[in-house]
Amino acid sequence: MFKEFKEFIMRGSVLDLAIGVIIGGAFGKIVSSLVDDIIMPPIGLLLGKVNFADLYINLSGTDYPSLAAAQEAGAPTLNYGLFLNSIIQFLIIALVIFLIIKQVNRLMKPKEAPAAPATKTCPFCQSEIAIKATRCPHCTSEL
Numbered sequence: 001m002f003k004e005f006k007e008f009i010m011r012g013s014v015l016d017l018a019i020g021v022i023i024g025g026a027f028g029k030i031v032s033s034l035v036d037d038i039i040m041p042p043i044g045l046l047l048g049k050v051n052f053a054d055l056y057i058n059l060s061g062t063d064y065p066s067l068a069a070a071q072e073a074g075a076p077t078l079n080y081g082l083f084l085n086s087i088i089q090f091l092i093i094a095l096v097i098f099l100i101i102k103q104v105n106r107l108m109k110p111k112e113a114p115a116a117p118a119t120k121t122c123p124f125c126q127s128e129i130a131i132k133a134t135r136c137p138h139c140t141s142e143l
Helices: 002-009 012-046 067-072 080-107
Strands: 119-121 128-130
Touching: 012 080
Parallel strands: none
Antiparallel strands: 119 128
């Protein structure tokens, strides 16, 4: 049983999947940092010094100075700023994956179409003849 498990784990597809998950997790952290630390601050500055991570709708009716204070008090909130950040992160990851797959498909060798047959069989004598022949050279039948 251990041998079968070892063979299963050592298959290329399982290892590829494991490596993909690890790299994907690391890439997700990089994109999160890119969105939170690089992209959103200038957008927030252009929109009037808005921090998207602090955008929320308080559902409790009580005023709180920040999202952190509302969450600390246990107030129900709709955190639409965090949702916008997540959407932007998703779009960046989707774009990068699209570009990678596009390049991989471009680099992969295209499958060659099967070559058209150069000969055919005479229906009368069953000899191989040229595909464009109109008369069989072996039995002289008209094709």
